[in-house]
Amino acid sequence: MSKHWARPVLGGLAALAVFELALGGLSYRDAIEDADWDAVSEAIEQDEPAAVRLATTWLGPRARMEVPQLAAPRSAAAPDLHGLETLTVVGLGESWSDALDRELEGQRRPSRISKEAFGPFEVGHYRFDGAPATLHSWLSNPPTLSTPQGVCRKKGSSWSCKEGSVNVAFAEVDYTPRRCFQFALSDNTPLTFEDTIPLGTSLRGHVGVTDFNGRLRSDAPIRVRTFIDDVSVGNFVVTDAQGWRPFSVKTEPGEHAVRVELTDTVRGTWGREGHNPGGRRKVCFELRVLGGGA
Amino acid sequence: MRDVPPWVRRLGPWFGALLVGLLVTAALSSTHRGTGYVRDEGIYFQASRSYAAWVDRLLHEPAQAMKRKVRDRHFAPNHEHPALMKTLGGMSARWLGSAPAKDGVPARGGQMPEGAAMRLPAQLMAGLATALLFLAGFRRAGVLAGLLASGAFILLPRVWFNAGLHAFDVPVAAMILAVVLAYRRAQGSVGWSLATAVLLGIAIAVKHNALFVGPLLALHHGLQLALDRLRHGRVAPRSTWVPLPLVSMMLLAPVVAWACWPWMWADPATRLQEYVTFHSQHSWYNMEFLGLNHNQPPMPLSYPWVMTLATVPAVLLVAGLLGLVLQGRIDVYAPVTRDAQASFWRPRPDSLPCRDALLYGLFAVFPIALISLPSTPIFGGTKHWITAYPFVALLCVEAWSRLWRLAEVPAARRRWMQPVLLALMLTPGAIAIRDAPTLGLSQYAPLVGGPRGAARLGLNRGFWGHAVSGVLPQQPGRLHLHDLHELARRQYAREGRWPQGVEPAPLSRADAALLFYELHMTTHEVDAWNRYGTTAPSTVLELDNVPLTALYESPLIDPTP
Incomplete structure (x- = not known):
């Protein structure tokens, strides 16, 4: 290297340092004022919580603290983006994210109707053109739960069965909060959910396994069988490596008897030390009736 | 060093090094009073008290203290790590720290809180590292190069954070640096060969990272001989193939390390095996x-x-890479005197090139490469390759020295250009530390956009449960500590820094819960939601808007359904 190279290289180091300083000036400060949170909260206070999402997921705790709509369980632990006609998205800088794309689960991205800026926040209003609406949810209107030993007794948001208990609660599946029926019954015990309900064009649900932190994702699968009017319409297994596994069944509109049977083939979890029959692992399940739309 | 006045040339380096070391230690000691106690420190505090109590007993009842049963009882806590830093921390606390009355022992007033006193030896080691770097940089290219070397190390936010803790990572980085610098001198000095071995023993007694130093120095020596042969046709005498610096390290360092670790004095083979197994099969x-x-x-x-x-x-990083490339190239082509008088005692006399860039490059790259190996357990924290950074700093000095020499900038212009460039190079790290003086584990470089940019990219937001400033409940009640270690909590309580009447409890019985944000902690956050019937925390500790810690409590008003 000669003088002709050394001088530009020294200059380049200085330029890089100045560039980093400028970036540092932008990075090392708060970008959000309390008033920005207030403005966002006010802007979406009339929106239905189930149709509100946060695009910038890492802001979650503060966002839920400041914006009641984002703290609502139907927003903070929603199953997916299906069954919505409209959607309001709050984001830092932009009102969409890769995380929301994943929540679409194959559905087309909604079209944006409008957007507003509140300080560094962007609030986008979207419409799912022709998408079906949510007509019924088993989480809101629970069905009858039973095991081979009989019907489970309901008390509040939990059920007591002979082989264990079931409750509706928040759960972590694949590092994402969900709200679902949770249970850990004895090995190979089927848990049956059944109800006669007015159906739309499809049943949509999810099955997952909780507590991804504590496990290496090598556990026994869960068998899922779905019946409508006693006719089998779906039969598959879900492994814990599949995360929040969606499933959908096309239906004929009208009143029908729906039965979903979930069997955890072997409870507990496998780790470095072998099989642990206890632990926090539970099966997590939700189901909705979708209908209407184009 | 032409631009350095003569008196500075004589005394300046030592005075400068001392000043830099003391300033760094003082700054660490004062700013880290506000840094929460990390999980590991909680355990080390307890172990330190136990080890220091043994030293105290050794001074007063040596025969009793030397009994295996007594020794083992004192050194059993946290025996998976060597005892040196914990012993020094414990002694520092006994000397300088205040302590509450306990078990009939009266309260002890001190110069500082017990935890701050325990942290002091590690902070002094960080000061030592910057002093050594200043000296090395000064000898290479003057005062500014010395400041660049020390600043390029200590002004890294992660280094700054870890340097203030009662832990081993920065101390072992300092000791490895000391070993490597001593090894350079050992190439032509019997005394330095022995000193290198002693220093290596001490380094191993600080942390196991130092176990790799000997093989790396041997590799460097082998590369030197190979380059002499391949590039210049010089065949080294057989007596220099395994010379005194390497032999003394092999023989003396293990003895020094063993002597510094009383736990190993009994049943050393079994305990050594246990130590190796613990670290090679580290939890994920x-x-x-x-x-x-x-x-x-x-x-x-x-x-x-x-x-x-x-x-x-x-x-x-760019400067370090330039240093490696520019000086490394010179190292490879450095001329060799065929009749250089190398011997077992002095394997590389001054007439042979010392190939510093190669040496620094090996020590800068190896720790990072080791962590990237698929067979390495998941350690996670950047502290696990922190030993690389002193050598990155020295490579920066190589680039600095080489570039200014090549650029042939007139002296008048160099006088202002050099300080300006030095300030520019060190300021990005300095402002990052100023932004997060006590939350360095969550700090990120400007290039990724700081903490917000890192959160956007999905990088870790911190760990160790230390970020509690401002989120602890002030009302009496039961608190779920989450990732805050109970022993760290007890240390806060010993120092009167824990809120009165706030007692630890499992989540199922707690009135409030702490939550330290990491992706895999989502499970625990959801548990708090279920426990308190709300998804909204009552308090959030943030760094540049990125949530680090939250406090969940039972809400006074039901949340929106």
Whole structure:
């Protein structure tokens, strides 16, 4: 290297340092004022919580603290983006994210109707053109739960069965909060959910396994069988490596008897030390009736 | 060193090094009073008290203290790590720290809180590292190069954070640096050969990272001989193939390390085996990287490289790389005197090139490469390759020295250009530390956009449960500590820094719960939601808007359904 190279290289180091300083000036400060949170909260206070999402997921705790709509369980632990006609998205800088794309689960991205800026926040209003609406949810209107030993007794948001208990609660599946029926019954015990309900064009649900932190994702699968009017319409297994596994069944509109049977083939979890029959692992399940739309 | 006045040339380096070391130690000691106690420190505090009590007993009842049963009882806590830093921390606390009355022992007033006193030896080691770097930089290219070397190390936010803790990572980085610098001198001095071995023994007694130093120095020596032969046809005498510096390290360092660790004095073979097994089969930590949680090996090969890029200012990485390339090239082509008088005692006299860039390059790259190996357990934290950074700093000095020499800038212009460039190179790290003086584990370089940019990329937001400033409840009640270690909590309580009447409790019985944000902690956050019937925390501790810690409590008003 000669003088002709050394001088530009020294200059380049200085330029890089100045560039980093400028970036540092932008990075090392708060970008959000309390008033920005207030403005966002006010802007979406009339929106239905189930149709509100946060695009910038890492802001979650503060966002839920400041914006009641984002703290609502139907927003903070929603199953997916299906069954919505409209959607309001709050984001830092932009009102969409890769995380929301994943929540679409194959559905087309909604079209944006409008957007507003509140300080560094962007609030986008979207419409799912022709998408079906949510007509019924088993989480809101629970069905009858039973095991081979009989019907489970309901008390509040939990059920007591002979082989264990079931409750509706928040759960972590694949590092994402969900709200679902949770249970850990004895090995190979089927848990049956059944109800006669007015159906739309499809049943949509999810099955997952909780507590991804504590496990290496090598556990026994869960068998899922779905019946409508006693006719089998779906039969598959879900492994814990599949995360929040969606499933959908096309239906004929009208009143029908729906039965979903979930069997955890072997409870507990496998780790470095072998099989642990206890632990926090539970099966997590939700189901909705979708209908209407184009 | 032409621009340095004569008196500075004589005394300046030592005075400058001392000043830098003391300033750094003082700054660490004062700013880290506000840094929460990390999980590991809680355990080390307890172990330190036990080890220091043994030293005290050794001074007063030596015969009793030397009994195996007594020794083992004192050194059993946390015996998976060597005892040196914990012993020094414990002694520092006994000397300088205040302590409450306990078990009939009266309260002790001190110069500082007990935890701050325990942290002091590690902070002094950080001061030592910067002093050594100043000396090395000064000898290479003057005062500014000395400041560049020390600043390029201590002004890295992750280094600054770890340097203030009662832990081993920065101390072992300081000791490895000391060993390597001593090894350079050992090439032509019998005394330095012995000193190198003693220093290596002490380094091993600080932390196991130092076990790799001997093989790396041997590799460097082998490369030197190979380059002499391949590039210049010089065949080294057989007596220099395994010379005194390496032999003394092999023989003396283990003895020194063993002597510094009383736990190993009894049944050393079994306990050594246990020590090796613990670290080679280390538990797998969870670590978020680019939005994915990793809790079983292998981590992506790119992990430590990307995290280095994301946490070290780019200007220093580029300068270090330039130093390696520019000076490394010279190292390879350095002329060799065929009739140099090399011997077993003095394997590389002054007439042979010492190839510093190669040496620094090996020590800068190896720790990062080791962590990136698929077979390495998931450790996660950038502290695990922190030993690389002193050598990155020395490579920066190589680039500085080489570039200014080549640029032939007139002296009048150099007088202002050099300080300006030095300030520019060190300021990105300095402002990052100013932004997060006590939350350095969550700090990221400007190039990734600081903490917000890192959160967007899905990089870890911190760990160790230390970020509690402002989130602890002030009302009496039961608190779920989450990732805050109970022993760290007890240390706060010993020092009167824990809120009165706030007692630890499992989540199922707690009135409030702490939550330290990491991707894999989502499970625990959801538990808090279920427990308190709300998804909204009552308090959130943030760094540049990125939530680090939250406090969940039972809400006074039901949340929106």
